[in-house]
Amino acid sequence: MNQRLDIKPEVAQALAEGRPVVALESTIISHGMPWPQNAETAFAVEDVIRAHGAVPATVAIIGGRLKAGLDKEQIEHLAKKGQAVTKASRRDLPVLCARGQDGATTVASTMIVAAMAGISVFATGGIGGVHRGAEVTMDISADLEELARTPVLVICAGAKSILDLGLTLEYLETKGVPVCGYQTDELPAFYTRVSGFGVDFRADTPEELAAAFAAQRDLGYPGGMLCTNPIPEEYSMDPAVINAAIDQAVADSVARGIKGKQVTPYLLARVKDITGGDSLEANIKLVLNNAALAADTAAVLAEKNT
Ligand code: PSU
Numbered sequence: 001m002n003q004r005l006d007i008k009p010e011v012a013q014a015l016a017e018g019r020p021v022v023a024l025e026s027t028i029i030s031h032g033m034p035w036p037q038n039a040e041t042a043f044a045v046e047d048v049i050r051a052h053g054a055v056p057a058t059v060a061i062i063g064g065r066l067k068a069g070l071d072k073e074q075i076e077h078l079a080k081k082g083q084a085v086t087k088a089s090r091r092d093l094p095v096l097c098a099r100g101q102d103g104a105t106t107v108a109s110t111m112i113v114a115a116m117a118g119i120s121v122f123a124t125g126g127i128g129g130v131h132r133g134a135e136v137t138m139d140i141s142a143d144l145e146e147l148a149r150t151p152v153l154v155i156c157a158g159a160k161s162i163l164d165l166g167l168t169l170e171y172l173e174t175k176g177v178p179v180c181g182y183q184t185d186e187l188p189a190f191y192t193r194v195s196g197f198g199v200d201f202r203a204d205t206p207e208e209l210a211a212a213f214a215a216q217r218d219l220g221y222p223g224g225m226l227c228t229n230p231i232p233e234e235y236s237m238d239p240a241v242i243n244a245a246i247d248q249a250v251a252d253s254v255a256r257g258i259k260g261k262q263v264t265p266y267l268l269a270r271v272k273d274i275t276g277g278d279s280l281e282a283n284i285k286l287v288l289n290n291a292a293l294a295a296d297t298a299a300v301l302a303e304k305n306t
């Protein structure tokens, strides 16, 4: 095992016995949602995974140690500190480890830790991608590069249109990352079930999704797979309302000169403020929905020994 990694005993035992485990990220806790909904959601997501027969492993860096699986106090600590915790993507892990500091892991760094621990399925809300205006700013999330190189199945609700969804799909195609639509032919746009962009392939059951991921592993590809699971109909938002809020948030970020790793957290918080609590409520529901699918898919993969 990697000398910088600690696997929570419950998680290690499940992995040793070939039982299903689902990884979860922590930037969604510190930077993606406000206190106390962030902690409540983190616990609720773990509960859904357990109810579906899998063991949750929330990932973070605590005191410079990579953690696959957190306890209640550690989750609460990250939730309370919020944006004061370092948002940690691939490039940030070495320095945090060297300095013995805390970090909340993004999709990219959660994939790294999951792969180190031997966890192949990871559930979250939304991934980072190619930002609008990236042809000038070159703001492209390290999440996409990680999907190209690390063998983890990431289950999300698509990407928010704070991103350029068309360019994000082009980038994933270039990098050879298969993009699945779960029970849909269309890429979901996080708060809504529609985006106008198609996915590469559709899976209608956890078995079909697991079979595609298992085949990717058999082929020896280095990278992972992205499954996009639409927000349940009853929680999806009015596209006109959410898109107006997102356009406003993007305009504000440009006007304020927000740059680098601050861009995504700024946009997420701004969209939440503009929509009142509505977007947060949708966000929580879709994460729970993704956790259930991830646990079911991890169970099929565990049966297959993948
Ligand atoms: N998109 C969301 N919610 C999130 C994030 C993105 O809808 O919480 C977080 C995830 O942790 C993701 C990260 O990995 O932001 C991407 O940040 P960046 O664009 O700086 O790579």
Ligand code: MN
Pocket (backbone or CB within 6 Å): 139, 140, 141, 260, 261, 263
């Ligand atoms: Mn960025």
